[in-house]
Amino acid sequence: MEDVGFGDLRFGEPVDTYGGAPGEANARTFGVHGYPFTAVKPG
Amino acid sequence: MSQSEDGLVEVDALRAAVQEHYAEVAHDPVGGDFHFHTGRAATERLGYPDELLEHLADACIEAFAGVANPFAWGLPRHGERVVDIGSGGGLDSMVAARAVGPDGFVVGVDMTPAMLERARRNARAAGIDNIEFREGLAEALPVEDGWADLVVSNGVLNLVPDKVAAYGEIIRALRPGGRIQIADVCVEVEVPRDARADIDLWKG
Numbered sequence: 568m569e570d571v572g573f574g575d576l577r578f579g580e581p582v583d584t585y586g587g588a589p590g591e592a593n594a595r596t597f598g599v600h601g602y603p604f605t606a607v608k609p610g
Numbered sequence: 611m612s613q614s615e616d617g618l619v620e621v622d623a624l625r626a627a628v629q630e631h632y633a634e635v636a637h638d639p640v641g642g643d644f645h646f647h648t649g650r651a652a653t654e655r656l657g658y659p660d661e662l663l664e665h666l667a668d669a670c671i672e673a674f675a676g677v678a679n680p681f682a683w684g685l686p687r688h689g690e691r692v693v694d695i696g697s698g699g700g701l702d703s704m705v706a707a708r709a710v711g712p713d714g715f716v717v718g719v720d721m722t723p724a725m726l727e728r729a730r731r732n733a734r735a736a737g738i739d740n741i742e743f744r745e746g747l748a749e750a751l752p753v754e755d756g757w758a759d760l761v762v763s764n765g766v767l768n769l770v771p772d773k774v775a776a777y778g779e780i781i782r783a784l785r786p787g788g789r790i791q792i793a794d795v796c797v798e799v800e801v802p803r804d805a806r807a808d809i810d811l812w813k814g
Contacts, residue, residue: 568777570774573777581796582655583655584656584677584795586655587647587655588646589646590645593645597797599797600795601656601677601795602678602795602796603791603793605789608781608785609786610787
């Protein structure tokens with residue numbers, strides 16, 4: 568993202584997106600979590 | 611035929627598989643066999659506050675298939691112009707449309723016709739008119755240069771074969787000083803080459 572010009576990249580807290588869903592086993596295998604993140608196009 | 615950035619997946623085949631999968635979500639979000647949560651089970655798990663959704667009918671929420679909450683960074687501001695990449699059934703677009711109010715506008719972009727139809731139907735039913743759903747790809751956004759104050763997306767960019775192109779398009783569509791609020795999945799364990807070539811896992 569920084570390569571294309573974004574700055575001030577910030578990540579929020581992870582969420583257990585696939586917990587209790589049929590895809591949970593694959594998610595656990597690869598350590599998959601959902602994240603909200605934000606960044607800014609420099610002015 | 612073009613390949614994904616790592617050369618392991620043929621781009622058109624991946625897009626066709628993703629379209630087919632999310633058309634199933636659009637047509638039968640409650641009874642379908644998906645490996646992810648949909649609808650209210652997903653919004654509750656991902657931390658969407660009830661007050662964000664209370665103005666939306668169940669039909670607007672059923673096909674939601676996000677992976678986190680892009681509004682964890684705050685709602686769009688009154689009067690802002692917002693692009694929602696991979697707008698699906700339109701839930702995040704409609705949350706944004708309500709937040710920006712009549713002086714703002716939201717463009718939802720999706721490549722799956724069945725999702726576009728569902729989102730347009732949901733917006734009409736909800737009486738939301740500061741919103742438009744357009745067919746398009748993350749790598750070629752149907753939005754003019756510098757139009758958007760904010761770009762949101764939820765669980766979509768991980769499915770895009772050329773992520774550098776997609777982020778380049780987002781930069782193009784944003785005004786200087788504009789921002790992104792994206793929800794997506796991150797992988798903490800290195801994915802083996804054979805798994806990266808498995809389109810079923812890409813869809814996941």
